[in-house]
Amino acid sequence: MDKKELLKQTELFVLDMDGTFYLDTQILDGSLEFLRQVKRLGKRFVFFTNNSSKSPKTYIEKLERMDCWIDRSQIITSGDVMIRYLKEYYPGKSVFLMGTPDLEENFRESGIRLTKDMPDVVVVGFDMTLTYEKLERACTYIRNGAVFLATHLDINCPTKDGFIPDCGTMCAAISLSTGKQPRYVGKPFRETVDMVLRLTGARRENVSFVGDRLYTDVKTGVANGAHGILVLSGETKKEDLAGSDTVPDAVFADLKEMGELLATL
Ligand SMILES: [Mg+2]
Structure with missing residues (x-):
């Protein structure tokens, strides 16, 4: 599938945060415009982070300082997946x-x-x-x-x-x-995809995990029947792709480039 077709097919974008949407406390250029395009097309997004040191509330406040306004249902952490896992297997x-x-x-x-x-x-x-x-x-x-x-x-x-x-x-x-x-649990494991599907009602084949790491973000999608999109705005460099077992469905420079392609749909 080509990049444009993949974006067209994606109904739900599951976004990593650090290295993807922002770098530390600095929002990356084009991130907000990407979200605007997602909304314009009637598509949806949620944030997912493996970082369990902060609560969803703390992330919501951090994103607000970047002029990104989301509600509790749009942020999931690996801590949330663990809570769900405990309730299911160790009630x-x-x-x-x-x-x-x-x-x-x-x-x-x-x-x-x-x-x-x-x-x-x-x-x-x-x-x-x-x-x-x-x-x-x-x-x-x-x-x-x-x-x-x-x-x-x-x-x-x-x-x-x-x-x-x-x-x-x-x-x-x-x-x-x-x-x-x-x-x-967390990325890249099945529990994470299952939780995203359960919370959003999205269909597996219409979900793309987007992030700057191959072995967590991208692998979550490609190893569990969804899609994995790599952005080169964080940890992974283009030359890392050659030695990787995980092959992304698409590679973009950043969310800005994804937003520009979405704007043509
Ligand atoms: Mg990251």
Whole structure:
């Protein structure tokens, strides 16, 4: 399918944020115009981020400062996918959460039973408030039989000053200590696509995941029966494509270029 045909077929764009819609606190040129074109054509968009350190509310406020106004239904995080996963597979079970106060609030508001004592399940998020005590407890609980889950597999998180260790790195420390591997949700896993489809009612073949990473954003679409579109405004450079197992359905310079093509439809 050519690029124009793919955009025409897409009814729902699932947008990554950092490296795709903005860079850190700076909105990328053409992002708002892209959204305008999506709306003009009667298509829809939602944002999806693997970053579980902040709550949806925090992202809504961040986007508002960029003059992008969305409601709660238009933002999904890997934390939301984990909440849904817990309700489906571990209903009523107690959870020890290694996460930020933002994520804790998100879990608590959704009715997840959090505990500091021996839980049924340990959930690891992108915990920017990590302490040795939390790490030690998580390891002890998992060693004693708690289920080991994690919101997303990202090893590093890009910032304007370079990389900082993300959820996958924290899980690696726990795995090294306990010999146990986590079950991840978030991008690129099926649970994420299923949740997007359930929340939006969109059909799989009319959904395109758009982002700057091949192994998370693009893979989510192409590995799960939807589409994956790569933008070169963030982490991935054109030359990275040659060595990648994940082949995007389309590659654009940025959302600006996507918006310009949408304008011709
Ligand atoms: Mg990104």
